[in-house]
Amino acid sequence: MGENTIEIRNPCTESEIEAWGLFCGLRGFSHRPGAPDRFLARYKADPKATPSDLLIGYSSDGSIVSSLHLFSRTISLSPHVGGCEINLVGWGDVCCEPELRGKGVMGAVLREGVRRMESTPSREEDGLEGPAPLLAMLHCGPTVEGLYAKFGFSQGLPIPYARLFVGPWPSWAMDEGAPDPLPSQCTPCPTLEHGLSTAIRLVNFASDYEALNALRTEQVERCGVIGWTPRNREYWLQWVNNSCKGRAGVFISQGEIPRVIAYGYVRWRDGAYRVMDWANEKGFSEVSAKAFLQVLCQDAHRSDKSSPPPHHEPQSCNVAIPLPLAVDIFGKDKVTEAVDLCDNGWMVRALGELGNAPMDNLKLAAEASRFIIFQADNF
Numbered sequence: 001m002g003e004n005t006i007e008i009r010n011p012c013t014e015s016e017i018e019a020w021g022l023f024c025g026l027r028g029f030s031h032r033p034g035a036p037d038r039f040l041a042r043y044k045a046d047p048k049a050t051p052s053d054l055l056i057g058y059s060s061d062g063s064i065v066s067s068l069h070l071f072s073r074t075i076s077l078s079p080h081v082g083g084c085e086i087n088l089v090g091w092g093d094v095c096c097e098p099e100l101r102g103k104g105v106m107g108a109v110l111r112e113g114v115r116r117m118e119s120t121p122s123r124e125e126d127g128l129e130g131p132a133p134l135l136a137m138l139h140c141g142p143t144v145e146g147l148y149a150k151f152g153f154s155q156g157l158p159i160p161y162a163r164l165f166v167g168p169w170p171s172w173a174m175d176e177g178a179p180d181p182l183p184s185q186c187t188p189c190p191t192l193e194h195g196l197s198t199a200i201r202l203v204n205f206a207s208d209y210e211a212l213n214a215l216r217t218e219q220v221e222r223c224g225v226i227g228w229t230p231r232n233r234e235y236w237l238q239w240v241n242n243s244c245k246g247r248a249g250v251f252i253s254q255g256e257i258p259r260v261i262a263y264g265y266v267r268w269r270d271g272a273y274r275v276m277d278w279a280n281e282k283g284f285s286e287v288s289a290k291a292f293l294q295v296l297c298q299d300a301h302r303s304d305k306s307s308p309p310p311h312h313e314p315q316s317c318n319v320a321i322p323l324p325l326a327v328d329i330f331g332k333d334k335v336t337e338a339v340d341l342c343d344n345g346w347m348v349r350a351l352g353e354l355g356n357a358p359m360d361n362l363k364l365a366a367e368a369s370r371f372i373i374f375q376a377d378n379f
Contacts, residue, residue, distance in 0.1 A: 006057045006065060006105060008112045017043065020056055023064040028095025039093055045242035047234045048072045055116070057096075057109050065100055066109045069093035070116065071379035072133075077361050079224045079370075081217050086358050087131055089117055089351075090379035091138035091148075114151055117351050134355040135362075139345045139378060148347055156363040157227075157346035157371055162326040162338040163272060166290040166297075167317050181298040182249045197255065198288065200295050203248040203263060209236040211260040212250075215279035220372075222282060223324040226365045229377040240277065243376040247303050248277060251284075251292045262288070265376060266296035272320040272341060273297045277376035280329065289329045293319050323369050346373065 011017045021040025029039075043049050048071075057066035071090035078084045091113065096106040117136055137157075140148060145155065186199035203212070213231060220228050231240065240248075244265045251262035262280035266273055280289070297317050326335045350359045365371040 006059055006108060008055055008057050008109055010051050011054055011056060012051070016056075017051065017054065020054055020064060020067060024067055024093055024095055027064075027097055028067055028093075030098065042242060043069075045238045046071070047238050055109050055112055057105055065097040066105050067093055067095050068109045068113045069379070070113060073377075073379065074230055075135075075226075075373075076220075076228050076230060077226050077358055079221050079226055081221070081230075084358075085230060086135065087133040088135040088137055089133045091136060092379040094138075110147075110151055132351070134351055134358050136349040136351055138347050140347065141345060145347065152349045153347040154349070155344065155347055157348055157366045159343040159346070159366075159372060160323040160339050160369055161272075161274070161320040161341040161343065162323055162330075162335045163318050163320045163340050164326060164330065164335070164338050165317070166293040166319050181295045181302060182247065186252060186254070197253065199252045199254055199258075200249055200292060201252070202246070203244075203250050205237045205241045208250060208260055208263075209233055212236065212263050212279060215260065215263060215281055218282065219279050219325075219328065223328050223370075225324050225370050225372040227362055227371045227373050229373070240376050243378070244277060245303075247299060249292070249296055249299065251280075251288065262292055264292060264296050266293065266300045266319065268300055269375075273300060273318065274320045274375070275322065275325070277374045278321070278325055284329060286330050293317070322372055322374075324372060 011020055018040060021043060022036055024039040025034065025036035035041075043054075053070045053072065055068040055070065056064055059065050069092045071092055073088050073090050074085050075088055076083060076085050094106070094110070100106075117133065136153070138148060138153060182200065182202050184202050184204075186201045205212075213233075213236065216231070229235075248263060248265040250260045251264075252258050253261050262284050263278065264275060265277040267276050268274070269276075275293075294317050297319060320341050321329075323335065323339060326338070348359050348362060350356045362371055
């Protein structure tokens, strides 16, 4: 089968969307662990998702053989709320029937994706709404960077991480009968500076989202980062909640009026416990941050079976944190020597001449370690 023998189109019915989701989970990404319905769940959790976002390759017998998901997103080119925000299209869920790899089937879908992005006058015809995007972005591994380079994507958006020791790994945390490190109700979290006046619990996005949004907005301004995705209530409750699988935590100061002073989500990725989403108020101390991160790592181990204990350092809990956030919490002097991990997977493509300036802006920010996309926003 070659590219001339497949039909590339959007799904027309709910059953075709469901078939696409199962194809991605059972065939296209069969080499990756995870629930078969995770792609469909993510599609349904996207407030901006429409059937026109899905480009699906069908064989002559009607079976699905390839996929490209075009995500409609907005990112900020300024660390300030209300600053320069632009539309972009994210490429994700790129996959092909395993037996047809290398036979032009995937390339045909990617070429159609490029045509959709570049053909601004035909946006309405293709079922696309709103202003045309200025950038296309994707995240990939080093083995397929060459493939995407053929379609105009370039590297240059690294996100450095600092891997920091945040405390001993409690032996009891490995026990099957150990208490849930992130309960739904507040559990006291004594730290050296606060005693029992702080608590940690699972996030409740419906009731916590305003506090989370305020923390996040203030922190990106304070750290001067760009590339972040503005979030509204719907996005928090649907997309972020799905990305975090309901396992994010909040750190609460229990004064006369309890308030959320930090929020985080940690998972095991690529050989490290990695901060996937995070926000904290100004002055959140190193002691409190370490206590919170230890709990989040324990939860990652308990709730994600692909997350092994740190067997290489059984007495230590080490966490990889995006560099700007690590500097904000721990200070530049403690963080500089700890940068030993970098996410080099982001690639970008300008869409027309108007996209050149924002692309250059992002690359300059990345050179200065001021570019950040939280993994909870990944597409």
